[in-house]
Amino acid sequence: MTSSPDGPVVIVGGGHNGLVCATYLAMAGRKVQILEARQSVGGGASTTGFASGYQVSGLAHILHSLNPKVCKDLKLESAGLKRGEAINTIALDRRGRHLTLGINEVVGAGLAERDIRAYSTFKREFRGYAKALEPLMMNKPPRLKNMDRKDKFTLARLGWGLRFGLGTDSMREFLRVGGINIYDVLNEVFENPLLKGAIAVDAVLGQHMGPRTPGTVLTYLHRLWGETQGSQSLPPGGMGQVAGALAEAATQAGVTIRTGAKVQRILLTGGRASGVLLESGEQIDAAVVISNADAKTTFLTLVGTPELDAMFAHRIHTTRTRGNVAKLHLALRALPIVAGLSAQQLGHRLLIAPDLRYVEHAFNHAKYGEYSEQPVLEITVPSIADPSLAPPGHHVMSVSISFAPYDLKGGWDQQHSIFADRVIALIDQYAPGLASQVVAHELLTPVDIEAQYHIAGGHWHHGELTIDQSFMMRPIHGVAQYDTPIAGLYLCGAAAHPGGGITGVPGHNAARRILAMGDA
Amino acid sequence: MASQQQLAGHDFHEVLKASPFHARVEEQSLVKNWMSWNGYQTARVYDTLASEYFAIRSSCSVMDLTPMEKYRISGPDALTFLNRLVVRDISALKPHRVTYVAWCNDEGKVLDDGTIFHLEPGTYRLCSQHHQLDWLLISSLGMNVLIEEETHEVAALAVQGPTACSVLTAAGFDTLSQLKPFGITHTLLNGFEVMISRTGYTGDLGYELWVAPANALALWDAVFGVKQRGLYDVRCIGLGALEMVRIEAGFIMPGDDFNTAETTVRAGHDRSPFEIGLGWLVDFDKPHFTGKQALLKEHGQPIKRRLLKLAVEGNKAPADSFLYDGKRGRRIGTIKSHTWSPILKATLAMADIEYRNGVVPAQIWAEIYYQKELEWRATWARCTISKAPFWAHPRRSATPPQRC
Ligand SMILES: Cc1cc2nc3c(=O)[nH]c(=O)nc-3n(C[C@H](O)[C@H](O)[C@H](O)COP(=O)(O)OP(=O)(O)OC[C@H]3O[C@@H](n4cnc5c(N)ncnc54)[C@H](O)[C@@H]3O)c2cc1C
Numbered sequence: 024m025t026s027s028p029d030g031p032v033v034i035v036g037g038g039h040n041g042l043v044c045a046t047y048l049a050m051a052g053r054k055v056q057i058l059e060a061r062q063s064v065g066g067g068a069s070t071t072g073f074a075s076g077y078q079v080s081g082l083a084h085i086l087h088s089l090n091p092k093v094c095k096d097l098k099l100e101s102a103g104l105k106r107g108e109a110i111n112t113i114a115l116d117r118r119g120r121h122l123t124l125g126i127n128e129v130v131g132a133g134l135a136e137r138d139i140r141a142y143s144t145f146k147r148e149f150r151g152y153a154k155a156l157e158p159l160m161m162n163k164p165p166r167l168k169n170m171d172r173k174d175k176f177t178l179a180r181l182g183w184g185l186r187f188g189l190g191t192d193s194m195r196e197f198l199r200v201g202g203i204n205i206y207d208v209l210n211e212v213f214e215n216p217l218l219k220g221a222i223a224v225d226a227v228l229g230q231h232m233g234p235r236t237p238g239t240v241l242t243y244l245h246r247l248w249g250e251t252q253g254s255q256s257l258p259p260g261g262m263g264q265v266a267g268a269l270a271e272a273a274t275q276a277g278v279t280i281r282t283g284a285k286v287q288r289i290l291l292t293g294g295r296a297s298g299v300l301l302e303s304g305e306q307i308d309a310a311v312v313i314s315n316a317d318a319k320t321t322f323l324t325l326v327g328t329p330e331l332d333a334m335f336a337h338r339i340h341t342t343r344t345r346g347n348v349a350k351l352h353l354a355l356r357a358l359p360i361v362a363g364l365s366a367q368q369l370g371h372r373l374l375i376a377p378d379l380r381y382v383e384h385a386f387n388h389a390k391y392g393e394y395s396e397q398p399v400l401e402i403t404v405p406s407i408a409d410p411s412l413a414p415p416g417h418h419v420m421s422v423s424i425s426f427a428p429y430d431l432k433g434g435w436d437q438q439h440s441i442f443a444d445r446v447i448a449l450i451d452q453y454a455p456g457l458a459s460q461v462v463a464h465e466l467l468t469p470v471d472i473e474a475q476y477h478i479a480g481g482h483w484h485h486g487e488l489t490i491d492q493s494f495m496m497r498p499i500h501g502v503a504q505y506d507t508p509i510a511g512l513y514l515c516g517a518a519a520h521p522g523g524g525i526t527g528v529p530g531h532n533a534a535r536r537i538l539a540m541g542d543a
Numbered sequence: 544m545a546s547q548q549q550l551a552g553h554d555f556h557e558v559l560k561a562s563p564f565h566a567r568v569e570e571q572s573l574v575k576n577w578m579s580w581n582g583y584q585t586a587r588v589y590d591t592l593a594s595e596y597f598a599i600r601s602s603c604s605v606m607d608l609t610p611m612e613k614y615r616i617s618g619p620d621a622l623t624f625l626n627r628l629v630v631r632d633i634s635a636l637k638p639h640r641v642t643y644v645a646w647c648n649d650e651g652k653v654l655d656d657g658t659i660f661h662l663e664p665g666t667y668r669l670c671s672q673h674h675q676l677d678w679l680l681i682s683s684l685g686m687n688v689l690i691e692e693e694t695h696e697v698a699a700l701a702v703q704g705p706t707a708c709s710v711l712t713a714a715g716f717d718t719l720s721q722l723k724p725f726g727i728t729h730t731l732l733n734g735f736e737v738m739i740s741r742t743g744y745t746g747d748l749g750y751e752l753w754v755a756p757a758n759a760l761a762l763w764d765a766v767f768g769v770k771q772r773g774l775y776d777v778r779c780i781g782l783g784a785l786e787m788v789r790i791e792a793g794f795i796m797p798g799d800d801f802n803t804a805e806t807t808v809r810a811g812h813d814r815s816p817f818e819i820g821l822g823w824l825v826d827f828d829k830p831h832f833t834g835k836q837a838l839l840k841e842h843g844q845p846i847k848r849r850l851l852k853l854a855v856e857g858n859k860a861p862a863d864s865f866l867y868d869g870k871r872g873r874r875i876g877t878i879k880s881h882t883w884s885p886i887l888k889a890t891l892a893m894a895d896i897e898y899r900n901g902v903v904p905a906q907i908w909a910e911i912y913y914q915k916e917l918e919w920r921a922t923w924a925r926c927t928i929s930k931a932p933f934w935a936h937p938r939r940s941a942t943p944p945q946r947c
Pocket residue numbers: 035036037038039040041058059060061064065066067068082083084085086087088284285286287315316317320325346348349350423472476477478481482483484485515516517518522523524525526529
């Protein structure tokens with residue numbers, strides 16, 4: 024079968040990127056069907072009821088990078104999108120000397136004037152670098168060989184932005200810090216250990232990295248890129264509400280969405296993607312197949328190695344995709360009490376990362392297949408802003424825990440509940456009495472995430488965002504422009520450039536690429 | 544799932560490994576002209592090149608084949624694995640049959656060539672020139688196949704030449720006359736098992752005999768017993784004589800006639816199957832195989848270069864000669880390997896030749912440097928392309944092979 028712009032398009036997976044990609048294609052007049060394995064769409068953008076009457080965001084709980092262009096193009100506001108109130112990051116201190124990190128200013132007891140000033144300068148400067156990367160983020164990453172006009176344009180805009188957008192001094196500084204680690208940078212700029220610890224979290228969250236790992240400045244910029252577009256928030260109704268708005272926009276554009284439809288195989292005819300086979304045995308023909316699943320699932324499981332060249336399959340196989348973040352959901356009979364924080368402040372993004380060494384030590388364990396003795400925690404209590412998430416007077420807490428390696432020594436089965444208890448005990452140190460308020464809890468390790476969300480390795484970004492797996496090498500070089508060695512098969516999820524987070528950008532870029540290639 | 548056998552008991556003091564036939568090989572080697580073949584101590588020449596060459600072409604030759612890389616491939620996905628590995632369609636390869644194959648990397652450049660033996664339903668042996676375990680393991684991803692290196696666990700002898708069938712029959716193998724080319728048979732000799740395949744690298748009648756290393760010497764003695772009993776002449780041959788006959792027979796040697804993809808560093812120095820004359824193996828209609836996309840793409844484009852069989856005028860050895868499209872013309876290639884063929888009375892060569900606009904050069908001339916009493920001279924020799932192998936005796940494919 025050859026491609027035809029009228030042929031039906033099938034998208035494997037209804038994660039937020041699948042929804043975004045589908046909507047763009049449908050808006051361009053294509054006939055699109057989404058096949059989602061789970062009972063609801065959204066993938067990592069979901070709301071789950073983990074105990075009767077208690078709901079939280081299933082994986083992603085903080086909306087910090089949803090792309091404004093995507094929101095506008097897809098008219099998500101009129102499709103019902105509610106972002107929620109902007110929140111700050113609060114770095115917790117055992118003695119109550121917490122710091123509140125805003126976009127440009129930091130406040131808190133015991134902060135030196137110097138650090139306060141340094142914070143604004145630092146944030147402005149680094150956001151500048153992140154902004155300069157914008158052309159790279161919103162386009163297919165340029166190929167370095169056989170560039171097309173668009174690739175050259177992207178590179179030219181990138182070069183222009185770096186050189187003239189930043190100015191000579193900033194450019195020099197960008198080149199200097201770009202390759203080093205966040206640990207050294209933060210030690211150069213700041214004094215306050217808590218402040219440094221909190222910033223370092225943004226550089227390592229979701230990755231197999233500690234603050235001393237090279238490349239952590241780039242991962243920090245990746246995170247900051249979201250901040251160049253708006254503030255972070257807890258969407259009312261949980262992240263599933265965001266997915267709901269995306270699904271609404273998709274449906275309005277004419278996309279057909281099927282849930283509970285797990286794809287078992289991507290079918291090929293004469294080497295070209297020609298449809299999918301569902302686990303139910305049903306076969307669906309398509310002119311174009313787009314995968315929102317991660318690269319390993321897409322190629323090694325759904326396409327299958329016999330259909331691929333050996334080295335290609337090997338290279339996909341050896342990409343680093345082992346997740347390191349676990350998710351803990353707590354049902355609480357009362358609002359926890361953290362000394363020095365008001366009830367309103369508890370509704371912000373709370374971090375437990377007292378200093379750089381703490382974060383580095385937490386990571387050290389992951390290197391050896393152990394969970395962190397003292398993990399780094401990102402805590403939200405979304406029921407403060409949205410009481411409907413819990414029964415009256417009760418609350419839910421959602422915690423991202425770093426580090427909890429996918430391939431834990433000895434396996435997770437034995438250590439699942441020990442680890443959950445350990446994390447609850449750690450939070451209890453900051454919120455005394457919390458442990459006794461827990462009505463129910465749910466821990467999702469990367470192994471659970473893999474099983475429940477169909478992400479190989481359970482990785483935040485569907486694969487490490489290291490320099491060798493980014494940009495024109497994401498997921499691997501040769502497949503970095505959303506198209507694949509299989510004609511008619513494309514990637515549209517976090518495994519593709521520019522990676523994970525609830526951004527919609529991979530979906531957006533993939534749709535543009537597919538339309539530009541005249542496929543679909 | 545794939546597994547790899549340990550190289551058990553490897554002695555690191557041992558510079559070159561002794562094959563299971565070594566006691567006899569050592570005894571037969573008059574000139575002690577040794578070389579390494581895949582790490583085994585191997586005779587280049589036992590006695591004289593000429594006598595060994597003529598053993599292959601006029602009587603019966605014996606060569607220790609043990610160092611050839613051998614892999615046993617089994618498991619439910621063995622056929623899927625092999626068919627995705629090689630460019631040829633082997634899905635119709637029946638049990639007890641052998642076929643010649645080549646395999647490529649993703650870029651469609653040849654990694655090696657070899658033979659696949661369908662030993663018993665679903666179990667195969669892959670023989671290759673170079674070590675391939677890494678590539679086989681890489682290629683086994685996602686497949687339920689067991690890959691065992693058995694180079695050191697299987698001893699092998701090549702018995703080749705016009706009287707090979709007669710010699711082996713006299714040695715006690717009585718089932719050979721019905722064995723077709725590329726066929727496999729199993730037999731017992733003095734109580735031990737021998738697998739015999741009608742395969743070889745000489746372009747003539749010949750067999751390869753496969754036994755457990757413990758039975759290697761008994762096998763050798765059985766074959767040479769025929770000579771001792773005064774029935775037929777049997778001679779051991781080294782790699783030197785083999786090189787002569789394989790060029791006559793038009794067989795290519797990976798690593799000599801072309802750079803294998805794995806060892807190629809410089810862009811453009813690796814070769815596709817089309818470029819080395821193995822295009823006939825490539826099957827675009829079979830299921831996907833590694834390199835298919837790249838080869839399809841190459842197939843649609845004008846020919847850039849080919850490895851060709853050349854007959855070179857005269858008897859001067861065109862060692863490493865440059866080739867030109869006329870005397871003092873434009874340089875179009877080089878000689879990769881060559882030999883004087885005593886039986887054809889001609890200089891034969893394998894040459895890598897660039898095409899122009901997809902067309903083979905109308906003339907090919909070799910510039911040959913040679914010495915006379917330590918003084919260098921240069922001469923020009925006209926080359927003629929040979930489509931067919933220089934040597935292909937009907938005896939090679941006749942069943943039963945004619946007795947002589
Ligand atoms: C613990 C954790 C915490 C996180 N926290 C945040 C956060 O606070 N903020 C943030 O922005 N990001 C966060 N992330 C990252 C974010 O969740 C992901 O990067 C994002 O969900 C990726 O979106 P996607 O649409 O590309 O893929 P996914 O969300 O993974 O969606 C892929 C979809 O494809 C479906 N699928 C897969 N295989 C098949 C198949 N064979 N057949 C049918 N369907 C299939 C899956 O079921 C899934 O619905 C977090 C991630 C983790 C793991």
